[in-house]
Amino acid sequence: MLDDTRSEDLPFPILIGDIGGTNARFSILADANADPEQFPIVQTANFPTIDDAIRTIVLEKSPLKPRSAILAVAGPIDGDEIDLTNCNWVVRPRNMIQNLGFEDVLVVNDFEAQALAVAALPEQYREKLGASGEPHLASRVVLGPGTGLGVAGLLHARDTWFPVPGEGGHVDVGPRSERDFQIFPHLRRIEGRVSAEEILSGRGVVNIYQAICAADGIAPTLTLPADVTAHGLDGSNPQAVETLSLLATYLGRVAGDMALIFMARGGVYLAGGISQKIIPALKGPQFRAAFEDKAPHSELMATIPTYVVTHPQAALAGLASFARMPAAYGISMDGRRWRHQA
């Protein structure tokens, strides 16, 4: 039943799904021109299996019967049983074809879906950071601090967008300023090193906050990432204020590195659950200053635009663009497309 050949497009109606650790979002595209039919956001913990969730939330509610499915998942796609990171669901495309009536199932990586979203993002769904010019029609990068730190490149070549999902969230980050050298010894490490994800994620926010408190000999009073950013944004806690400032600096530093790697003249886009919630902090001078602080390429960096993605369901929008026009995107289907065979 596993079919590796890349031949015809997936048949409409197409169910598209963005399956995160905590939430799953679904919609159906009736045809290439239709607006997606949306369904309520599902908490993954409320359904024993993804098949149950699709049956209850989508198939029993919609008059449209999807013939195929495109699912974006947080986790490696390496066989017929796809385990999701941070949740108990296992995606079994063969079972979906047998039990849910799909003819065709394609599974992609969640940051590949974010990259697809960035390829086709209308201007109203992005908030610009800094004063650079408009993006070139050129390669882009998407970075998303959330539960972890997702990173994907989006190469533009031969009139096609090629998403490049990687593990860029796990690169090393080092100290640069005098203050960094005071704080870094107190950051929690993973096997001895400070990876980007250890500081640019929900737990990373708390890690920076606790390291600031430790460096200054102050007892920490905040424990949740959202509390730290809230007290930072309203100015009510000095360590939380500095946490936000350093978060913006470190995010700018890593975003700049990723832009250098991909020569992302098309811009760097910040997705993920946290970026949208700290826009005022990212609009301060720290983010762009760190982004551009890349000698000998500071002048180049000053021309690269940076944005926060503000679309509430960016990954779904990206999958919908792909479903409508698959030929515009260089998405490999090898080993991750399953088709019903009569």
Ligand SMILES: Nc1ncnc2c1ncn2[C@@H]1O[C@H](COP(=O)(O)OP(=O)(O)OP(=O)(O)O)[C@@H](O)[C@H]1O
């Ligand atoms: N206001 C906030 N400030 C800082 N961190 C926050 C805030 N709100 C949520 N977080 C943190 O963001 C993380 C969740 O990120 P996100 O919403 O991107 O989830 P996710 O990993 O994409 O999973 P899912 O797709 O299931 O929602 C958690 O670590 C949470 O503590």
